[in-house]
Structure formats: structure tokens, C-alpha cells
Amino acid sequence: MPQADGLRVSGPLPPGSTIGILGGGQLGRMLALAAARLGLRCHIYSPEPESPAFDVAAVRTVAAYEDGDALDAFARAVDVVTYEFENVDVASAERLARRVTVRPGARALAVSQDRLTEKSFLRDLGIETAPFTAVDDLGALAEALDALGRPAVLKTRRFGYDGKGQVRIAPVGEPADALAAIGGKPAILEGLVRFSREVSVIAVRAVDGAVACYDMAENVHRAGILHSSTVPARIAPATAQQGRVIAGKIMEGLDYVGVLGVEFFVVGGGPGEAMTERLVVNEIAPRVHNSGHWTQDACAVSQFENHIRAIAGWPLGPTTRHADAVMTNLIGDDAENWSVLAGDGEARLHLYGKREAWSGRKMGHVNRLVGPRATRSGGRPV
Amino acid sequence: MPQADGLRVSGPLPPGSTIGILGGGQLGRMLALAAARLGLRCHIYSPEPESPAFDVAAVRTVAAYEDGDALDAFARAVDVVTYEFENVDVASAERLARRVTVRPGARALAVSQDRLTEKSFLRDLGIETAPFTAVDDLGALAEALDALGRPAVLKTRRFGYDGKGQVRIAPVGEPADALAAIGGKPAILEGLVRFSREVSVIAVRAVDGAVACYDMAENVHRAGILHSSTVPARIAPATAQQGRVIAGKIMEGLDYVGVLGVEFFVVGGGPGEAMTERLVVNEIAPRVHNSGHWTQDACAVSQFENHIRAIAGWPLGPTTRHADAVMTNLIGDDAENWSVLAGDGEARLHLYGKREAWSGRKMGHVNRLVGPRATRSGGRPV
Numbered sequence: 044m045p046q047a048d049g050l051r052v053s054g055p056l057p058p059g060s061t062i063g064i065l066g067g068g069q070l071g072r073m074l075a076l077a078a079a080r081l082g083l084r085c086h087i088y089s090p091e092p093e094s095p096a097f098d099v100a101a102v103r104t105v106a107a108y109e110d111g112d113a114l115d116a117f118a119r120a121v122d123v124v125t126y127e128f129e130n131v132d133v134a135s136a137e138r139l140a141r142r143v144t145v146r147p148g149a150r151a152l153a154v155s156q157d158r159l160t161e162k163s164f165l166r167d168l169g170i171e172t173a174p175f176t177a178v179d180d181l182g183a184l185a186e187a188l189d190a191l192g193r194p195a196v197l198k199t200r201r202f203g204y205d206g207k208g209q210v211r212i213a214p215v216g217e218p219a220d221a222l223a224a225i226g227g228k229p230a231i232l233e234g235l236v237r238f239s240r241e242v243s244v245i246a247v248r249a250v251d252g253a254v255a256c257y258d259m260a261e262n263v264h265r266a267g268i269l270h271s272s273t274v275p276a277r278i279a280p281a282t283a284q285q286g287r288v289i290a291g292k293i294m295e296g297l298d299y300v301g302v303l304g305v306e307f308f309v310v311g312g313g314p315g316e317a318m319t320e321r322l323v324v325n326e327i328a329p330r331v332h333n334s335g336h337w338t339q340d341a342c343a344v345s346q347f348e349n350h351i352r353a354i355a356g357w358p359l360g361p362t363t364r365h366a367d368a369v370m371t372n373l374i375g376d377d378a379e380n381w382s383v384l385a386g387d388g389e390a391r392l393h394l395y396g397k398r399e400a401w402s403g404r405k406m407g408h409v410n411r412l413v414g415p416r417a418t419r420s421g422g423r424p425v
Numbered sequence: 426m427p428q429a430d431g432l433r434v435s436g437p438l439p440p441g442s443t444i445g446i447l448g449g450g451q452l453g454r455m456l457a458l459a460a461a462r463l464g465l466r467c468h469i470y471s472p473e474p475e476s477p478a479f480d481v482a483a484v485r486t487v488a489a490y491e492d493g494d495a496l497d498a499f500a501r502a503v504d505v506v507t508y509e510f511e512n513v514d515v516a517s518a519e520r521l522a523r524r525v526t527v528r529p530g531a532r533a534l535a536v537s538q539d540r541l542t543e544k545s546f547l548r549d550l551g552i553e554t555a556p557f558t559a560v561d562d563l564g565a566l567a568e569a570l571d572a573l574g575r576p577a578v579l580k581t582r583r584f585g586y587d588g589k590g591q592v593r594i595a596p597v598g599e600p601a602d603a604l605a606a607i608g609g610k611p612a613i614l615e616g617l618v619r620f621s622r623e624v625s626v627i628a629v630r631a632v633d634g635a636v637a638c639y640d641m642a643e644n645v646h647r648a649g650i651l652h653s654s655t656v657p658a659r660i661a662p663a664t665a666q667q668g669r670v671i672a673g674k675i676m677e678g679l680d681y682v683g684v685l686g687v688e689f690f691v692v693g694g695g696p697g698e699a700m701t702e703r704l705v706v707n708e709i710a711p712r713v714h715n716s717g718h719w720t721q722d723a724c725a726v727s728q729f730e731n732h733i734r735a736i737a738g739w740p741l742g743p744t745t746r747h748a749d750a751v752m753t754n755l756i757g758d759d760a761e762n763w764s765v766l767a768g769d770g771e772a773r774l775h776l777y778g779k780r781e782a783w784s785g786r787k788m789g790h791v792n793r794l795v796g797p798r799a800t801r802s803g804g805r806p807v
Contacts, residue, residue: 059778080775081774081775084778099482101479366747385463388743392463393462394440407464
């Protein structure tokens with residue numbers, strides 16, 4: 044089938060090929076570890092000399108994401124390019140895509156790095172999101188508040204993650220203060236969604252269009268940052284099926300190759316509610332996702348390996364899991380507890396090699412397997 | 426407790442510390458991957474510029490193992506030193522040990538890299554091996570053949586692995602030819618052991634003396650090279666217990682820190698045999714071992730992570746497994762089959778990133794999990 048994501052690659056990349064990764068954080072690091080297991084080399088491109096992914100990369104480039112010469116050299120040195128975060132400059136991704144296959148393609152980046160574009164894209168696919176309106180100035184904000192009601196959330200269109208770039212407008216709040224709080228940047232106003240819980244699906248699509256999904260995770264956020272993901276999520280089978288269908292539609296719509304994370308609100312289905320349980324998309328991430336880290340220990344093939352398989356043109360690996368799981372992030376000072384966690388036989392510890400911890404910084408995570416299949420002897424989680 | 430293995434390290438090495446690894450093959454590579462997961466950096470020292478482990482190392486040294494200046498610089502750059510093969514020059518290990526902690530210590534190297542020393546050490550611990558005699562010349566060989574009978578196996582004392590450096594002396598064979606076949610090097614003659622199968626145990630000992638063992642694997646060799654390891658081995662519970670006790674004795678005797686592989690012959694216990702089933706040690710490997718690769722996919726904590734934990738002074742992780750497993754090596758041309766294996770949902774593929782395949786070269790391995798706990802849905806191995 045035709046590929047919309049750059050140059051054509053004929054057949055799977057053989058072992059020994061080099062994967063180029065834009066971004067040197069923990070996601071790039073864990074992608075590099077997964078690639079190494081398959082005999083693939085990684086070339087990490089990051090502007091940060093102390094990037095966690097550099098420690099496990101065969102080749103490193105330290106350069107700005109907008110450095111055309113460095114990007115061209117990078118394109119020549121690798122067999123395929125992927126990225127570990129969605130705020131890569133689209134012009135840079137397009138420049139790379141003229142020289143080497145970029146997966147997922149520049150379109151996935153363009154769509155997902157702008158909340159207005161993303162929500163419009165989803166709406167056009169018939170996928171429900173929170174109600175939203177573009178807001179470029181105070182006048183537009185006032186109109187949007189009239190239309191969507193209060194409370195509502197004002198979010199910058201671009202560069203928001205982990206709760207950054209957004210502010211809640213309370214029933215009595217002053218719209219001008221909210222606009223100032225996000226720096227007066229182009230924004231969207233989102234109406235509040237009454238949800239019972241937050242869940243996500245990690246889906247993956249291969250070059251040949253094959254799609255697979257991991258079981259959905261139930262996510263708890265604290266201060267806008269993911270705190271824990273629990274699998275399975277407490278949702279009806281039909282709701283899980285809806286999540287898989289939505290993920291498939293999105294990937295099809297983007298002619299996507301690689302792992303995609305979709306975060307949902309679960310709405311309806313509560314006592315006294317007229318509507319049955321259903322999913323409303325919160326946001327999409329065109330990359331491996333924090334809420335899929337549990338797959339490292341509960342599945343034969345993790346989200347990281349499946350992303351590498353997909354972008355290398357390999358067949359997908361199974362997404363089944365052999366245990367229930369709870370993933371908990373280690374944020375900021377949490378990682379100081381490493382020696383206790385290292386001695387906890389039930390905790391599967393992952394640390395990212397970051398030298399400095401600060402408030403809100405993701406330093407590592409812990410996976411705990413639960414249920415009768417967690418160990419061979421049964422009953423005792425490992 | 427006192428450490429005999431170099432300088433003292435107080436407490437566990439914190440994340441961000443650097444592990445020095447002598448040797449850049451696949452074992453070093455898989456150790457580096459395991460270390461990265463725990464937030465530890467690896468510095469790989471190898472004379473080969475194209476070492477597989479270099480692709481996942483934070484720091485690389487290309488230098489001869491006997492290069493004193495390079496060794497000294499390496500010692501200064503790392504927090505602890507380990508090795509991935511037992512033929513490291515003991516003088517080099519001792520030079521390092523004067524500057525930095527080396528685990529396992531130089532004594533484990535000295536004992537295991539000389540078949541005569543190793544077998545004498547085992548005999549002194551009361552552990553049964555094949556009958557053996559030192560052979561330095563033709564006269565000694567003739568005497569040894571008289572004492573041990575024929576057929577027998579003549580093995581070089583040093584630098585033998587994967588069936589290299591050994592020759593079988595048939596009932597009618599000419600002793601002089603056998604001595605010539607191994608280059609006339611210092612050797613031992615081993616009497617043949619009649620065994621029903623070969624098994625191995627992967628054991629690990631922590632700095633505080635804690636010991637843990639993985640379940641024993643049953644190994645099949647072809648042309649002197651490990652072909653497959655199957656877990657569990659078909660042995661009696663008492664035999665498995667004997668294996669654990671022997672491994673513990675050996676590690677205690679060497680004041681060992683890290684993973685140790687012990688290969689055994691299973692003897693006796695057959696129909697019409699007078700003796701009950703028991704274990705005879707074939708050889709020991711003071712390192713992670715090919716017959717423990719199944720732990721990567723069937724256990725929460727692999728042999729590689731447990732070796733890193735031990736040498737870093739961390740508590741050991743659990744050695745329980747959540748499935749039965751079969752590991753099969755990909756040797757030489759076997760790895761050309763990678764694209765078929767990549768599409769086999771039941772094969773967990775590991776490739777070492779070696780650019781060239783040649784006869785007998787280990788290029789990768791495949792783990793297959795079997796039994797009801799291999800997947801959550803039950804019955805279908807992944």
C-alpha cells in the first residue's frame with residue numbers, strides 16, 4: 044500500500060540498520076534499549092548534551108532541532124527517523140522527510156502539536172472530544188465562554204504537556220487573567236467534561252496497515268502529571284472496544300506508522316445517568332506514551348519494541364499481557380527512594396539516568412505485576 | 426562482611442554510577458542494557474573497535490587487555506569493574522583491583538580460566554567432577570590414559586570455550602596426534618563421564634553473601650556449542666537441590682559477587698543403574714551464561730539485571746519465573762532467518778548487532794515461553 048510518510052522503504056530494515064530518534068529523553072532511551080534487543084542501532088539527535096538517551100545510543104548528535112545542516116547529516120546517517128516527543132518543528136520533520144523516511148510522518152506531528160488542529164481533525168473523523176472553540180483574543184474568549192459555559196479550561200494551542208500551558212476559568216474568574224496566565228498565546232477554550240475516570244489506549248500500526256492495541260490503562264493524574272496507570276481499566280468491554288476503534292480510525296486517518304497513545308475521558312454510565320458509558324478523546328500523542336510503560340513487564344513485547352518494529356517495517360509483536368499491572372511514576376524526589384524500591388521484590392524498577400531531580404521531573408517508574416499469573420508459583424506478585 | 430574482591434565500596438552504587446565492563450561481546454551488551462534500565466551507565470573496554478556492546482555503552486575504550494595505561498584510565502573512570510568473559514588476563518584484573526573494586530574478583534578468574542586449577546578447586550571443596558590428570562607431555566599423557574582409560578578427552582588448560590581446545594582420544598587413537606591437535610599446550614586429560622543429560626544452574630551472590638538461583642536448564646550442545654536450553658530441566662527435585670548447594674559452595678569458596686554459571690552432567694538414576702541421580706560438575710563460568718538467556722523473557726529479573734545488581738551492591742531481584750521456556754541460539758547462518766522469526770508471535774527475538782556471521786558465531790537467540798502462564802489468555806505461548 045502507498046506510504047504517505049516520506050521516502051519509500053522496500054521491505055523491513057535488516058538488523059544492523061540505524062534508527063534515528065529525534066529527542067533524547069527517557070522515551071528515546073527506552074526506544075533505544077528496545078531497538079538494541081532486535082539488533083538495530085540508534086542514533087539520537089538532541090540539543091541537550093546530557094540527554095538520558097545518549098547513554099545507550101550508538102551515535103549521538105548534539106544540535107538544535109532547527110539546525111538544517113545537522114538535520115541533513117542526520118538524515119544521511121540513518122535508515123529511518125522517528126521521534127520521542129511531538130513538539131518537533133514540523134518544518135524540520137519535513138526537511139528530514141525529503142531525505143529519509145520519517146515515521147510517524149510529519150502530518151501526525153502537525154496534527155498533534157496544535158490542540159485546535161488535533162480537535163478539528165478528530166471532529167472531522169466523527170470522534171467525540173470536549174467541546175472547544177479557538178480563542179485568539181479577549182473578545183473571542185468572552186464569546187467562547189458564553190457558548191461553552193463555565194467552568195472551562197483555556198489551553199495554549201501549542202507546546203502544552205504535563206498540565207503546562209493551561210488554566211481553568213472558574214465561574215467567577217476574570218477571562219483577562221486567564222489569557223494573561225497562558226501568555227496571551229493562540230489558544231482554545233475547552234468546555235469541561237464530566238468524567239468518571241481517565242483511561243488510555245496504546246495502539247500500534249505497521250507499514251502494511253496492520254493494527255494492534257494493548258489493553259486499556261486507567262490513569263490517575265496529580266497536578267497535571269501522570270501518577271499511575273492500572274491495567275485492566277475498570278471499563279465495560281464495549282467501552283474498551285470503542286477505544287480500539289477510535290485509535291484505529293485516528294491511525295488510518297493519519298496513515299500512521301508506529302505507536303500512538305490516545306487519552307480518553309470515560310463519561311456516562313453512572314447511576315442515574317441517561318447515557319451508557321462511552322469515551323471522549325482528551326488528547327493524542329504520536330509516540331510511545333507514559334501510560335504504556337506497564338507493557339515493559341507485563342507483556343512479551345513492550346510498546347517500545349512494537350514502535351521500533353513498526354517504524355523498521357517489521358511485523359508487529361503480540362500485544363497480549365501475562366499479568367495485571369500497576370505503573371507508578373517516580374517524579375522529582377520520588378526517585379530518592381530508589382534503594383528501598385531496589386530491595387522490593389515486587390517492584391520492577393526503571394530509572395532514566397537523569398542526574399538532577401526537580402519538581403515535576405520524571406525520573407523513573409515502577410511496574411508492579413498483580414494477579415495469579417504474576418509468578419509461576421501463583422499468588423505472589425513479583 | 427569483609428570483601429576479598431578489591432577495594433571496599435560502602436553501600437550500593439547510586440543510580441548514575443558507572444559500571445566498567447571488560448569485554449564487548451553480546452554478554453557485555455546485554456549487561457549494559459540491564460544496567461541502563463536501573464539508571465546505571467556502562468563503560469565498555471574492548472580491543473575490538475566493532476564490539477557489539479559499544480552500541481549501547483555510554484563510554485567506550487578500545488585498547489588491549491594488557492595495556493596498563495588504558496587499564497589505569499579505565500579504573501579511574503568507573504565505579505566498579507566486571508567482565509563478560511573469563512579469559513581476562515589475571516594480572517590485568519589484579520592491576521585494576523588495586524585501583525577499583527573488581528567483581529567477581531581476580532581469584533574467580535584465576536580459578537576458572539585454567540581447567541586444572543578449576544577442577545582442583547572443586548575437588549578440594551568435595552564437589553565431584555570428571556576424573557582428571559594434568560598432562561604436560563607425551564609421557565604424562567600415556568600415564569594418564571593408563572589411569573583414566575579410554576576413550577578420554579584431552580583439553581588445553583587455558584582458553585577453551587565452545588568446544589575449542591579439546592580433542593577426544595578414541596580407544597585406538599594415537600596419543601601423540603591428540604597432543605599435536607591441541608598444539609602441545611599444557612593440558613588435562615579427563616575421563617569420560619556417562620551422563621543422561623547436561624544441565625546448568627545460574628546462581629547469583631550479593632555483596633552481603635545472599636545467594637539466589639534460577640531454576641535449572643537442560644542444555645543441548647551441537648558441535649561443542651550450546652544449541653538450546655529448556656526450563657525446567659527433567660531432573661528430580663533432589664538433583665536440582667544438589668545443583669543449588671554446589672553453586673552456593675563454589676560461590677562461598679570464591680567469596681564471589683555476581684552471577685555464576687555451573688554446567689553439570691546428570692549421571693546415575695537410569696533403569697538398571699545402581700546409583701541414584703546426581704550431578705557432576707562439567708565446568709564453571711564466572712559470568713552471565715548463555716544457558717541463562719531464557720531468564721530475559723520468563724523472569725521478572727533476568728540474569729543480566731541480577732549480575733548488575735550484585736556487582737553494584739544492590740539487593741538481588743527475585744529469580745522466580747512466570748513461564749516455562751526454551752532458548753535456542755542463532756548461530757552463524759541461523760540469524761539470516763531473522764525476518765521469519767520477527768513475524769513469529771511466539772518467538773522472543775534477541776539479536777546482537779554483529780555485522781558479520783561466520784560458522785559457529787553466536788548472532789542472537791530466541792526465547793519461547795510455554796505453558797499455561799505464557800499469556801494471560803492461557804494456552805497460547807507468546
